[in-house]
Amino acid sequence: MSLAQFKNRNVGSQSYVTLDVGKPPQGGWCKFKQVAKRTFKGELFVGLWVVFRNMLQALFKNDMHTVKYPLEKMPISPRYRAIHDMLRLLESGNYRCIGCGLCEKICISNCIAMDTRYDEEQRKEVSEYTINFGRCIFCGYCAEVCPELAIVHGPRYENASEQRAGFSFFEDMLTPIDKLNLQQEYDGFGAISPNADENIKKTPLAY
Amino acid sequence: MEATHLLPEVTWVGVLIKTVIILAIISALAGFGTFIERKVLAFMQRRLGPMHVGPYGLLQIAADGIKLFTKEDIIPQNANKLIFMVAPLITAATAFIALGAVPVFPDFTVPDFIPFIGGTFVPSIASDLNIGILFVLGMMASGLYGPLLAGMSQANKWGIIGAARTAIQFLSYEVITALAILAPVMLVGSLSFVDFNMYQSGGVSSWLIWQQPVAFILFLIAGFAETNRTPFDLLEHEAEVVSGYATEYSGMRWGMFFIGEYANMITISVIAAIVFLGGYDASSSIGWLTIMLKIAFFFFLMLWVRAAWPHVRPDQLMWFCWKVLMPIAVLNVLITAIIVLL
Numbered sequence: 001m002s003l004a005q006f007k008n009r010n011v012g013s014q015s016y017v018t019l020d021v022g023k024p025p026q027g028g029w030c031k032f033k034q035v036a037k038r039t040f041k042g043e044l045f046v047g048l049w050v051v052f053r054n055m056l057q058a059l060f061k062n063d064m065h066t067v068k069y070p071l072e073k074m075p076i077s078p079r080y081r082a083i084h085d086m087l088r089l090l091e092s093g094n095y096r097c098i099g100c101g102l103c104e105k106i107c108i109s110n111c112i113a114m115d116t117r118y119d120e121e122q123r124k125e126v127s128e129y130t131i132n133f134g135r136c137i138f139c140g141y142c143a144e145v146c147p148e149l150a151i152v153h154g155p156r157y158e159n160a161s162e163q164r165a166g167f168s169f170f171e172d173m174l175t176p177i178d179k180l181n182l183q184q185e186y187d188g189f190g191a192i193s194p195n196a197d198e199n200i201k202k203t204p205l206a207y
Numbered sequence: 208m209e210a211t212h213l214l215p216e217v218t219w220v221g222v223l224i225k226t227v228i229i230l231a232i233i234s235a236l237a238g239f240g241t242f243i244e245r246k247v248l249a250f251m252q253r254r255l256g257p258m259h260v261g262p263y264g265l266l267q268i269a270a271d272g273i274k275l276f277t278k279e280d281i282i283p284q285n286a287n288k289l290i291f292m293v294a295p296l297i298t299a300a301t302a303f304i305a306l307g308a309v310p311v312f313p314d315f316t317v318p319d320f321i322p323f324i325g326g327t328f329v330p331s332i333a334s335d336l337n338i339g340i341l342f343v344l345g346m347m348a349s350g351l352y353g354p355l356l357a358g359m360s361q362a363n364k365w366g367i368i369g370a371a372r373t374a375i376q377f378l379s380y381e382v383i384t385a386l387a388i389l390a391p392v393m394l395v396g397s398l399s400f401v402d403f404n405m406y407q408s409g410g411v412s413s414w415l416i417w418q419q420p421v422a423f424i425l426f427l428i429a430g431f432a433e434t435n436r437t438p439f440d441l442l443e444h445e446a447e448v449v450s451g452y453a454t455e456y457s458g459m460r461w462g463m464f465f466i467g468e469y470a471n472m473i474t475i476s477v478i479a480a481i482v483f484l485g486g487y488d489a490s491s492s493i494g495w496l497t498i499m500l501k502i503a504f505f506f507f508l509m510l511w512v513r514a515a516w517p518h519v520r521p522d523q524l525m526w527f528c529w530k531v532l533m534p535i536a537v538l539n540v541l542i543t544a545i546i547v548l549l
Contacts, residue, residue, distance in 0.1 A: 035531075044515075047515040047516055048511060048512070048516075051251040051511065051514045054250075054252065057253070058251075058253040064253055064254065066254045066255040
């Protein structure tokens, strides 16, 4: 198809292909023939077979769609934007955040509040860091702007609670120090999901 | 009829025990039927269905029962209270009365070690009427008063539409059921289920479905309509009339409609199995197993069809009944009559 065809906005003047559904039956005898043809065509049995085949596949080939949600979870994409995680440096175990304040600046819903000070060695230290999850719209700008890959979006999407403040303490979002070896590096926006290979399907060009 | 003379005499204690068995087992089966229905529909859509209450969700019936029994029994303000309260009873009662005249479980003698009722012979049919089929069909037909009165008494427009649909659907398909079953009745020359069973005792080749395939299909279609199953479940078609006649019902009154519906499904399955598929083989020990399998197949077929086929519109239902099925049924009766006469 050439570009000119796509640029043609005059809907209705394109060369649409009409579906060949045939002419409606004329007269009683033709109508009767159509009814008889449709009756003995056995299309209803095709329908029966389709659902029965599905049942066989579900029962004997273990091809169920059900995910027993609280017990089983689907792998989510690394691009998913859930409750934030604060990552640590793998070598020292310190948090990566350098207190630059970029995330606070860029946050479009003004939900990040941070305070920094100089410690004894004149290094910048984060003294306060909270995200108000009542306001956060999970846009992902904070993670995108972070120069140290310190604040990222984690996989914790189950955030129904009486107090969303419980999610927002810096210590809660920080990787626990004893689980440092389990810390997942952030693949970033545009990364593929862990089960991407299974999800690949042939492009349906055949029809 | 020779074989029945060999059986011990049926006493009123036996009939009473049989009645209790039918009531207990069929209402349990009706509850179990809802579980099976949900499971089968789930499998056909590649879902798991109820899984969490008990192993494989088997105790879901108990959970449903507790819910139904403890739910508040709401009677709407403007409803005709007496009729509103009685209507579900009509559905459930007629369904069970109909089951009284069909052979449901094998006959047996209560073991002697059980006090008071030991040695009592329990027949397979609670009441072996010589007009069994007529009685069952009549009872199932009078069951239409349940949805009809329920819909009309509840002061709800969806209920009224449901009641109107009840009237058109049941009255139309009652004709088909009767005409369809008339042809086998002419062949057998009796209205007793036992006679039907005897007539087809010569193995698979003697089944009436081979002589009366058209009547079988007609009866099946009409049976789906009479039990209010899917291609014809206009009475409570959620997408159109919320819940039809059952809109205002809650708790156990609503549950009784469903027990009645599932009991009717079992009755239709039993009639189809006995009249067309050879029934039970009274002489062999696995004879009762075969009829159970036949009944189970028909029950499964109803669920299967529900998963596969769409509903029809009321006008399509009427058109199909009066303009297609009834002429075919009359022709079938006519041809059968000519063949019987020759």
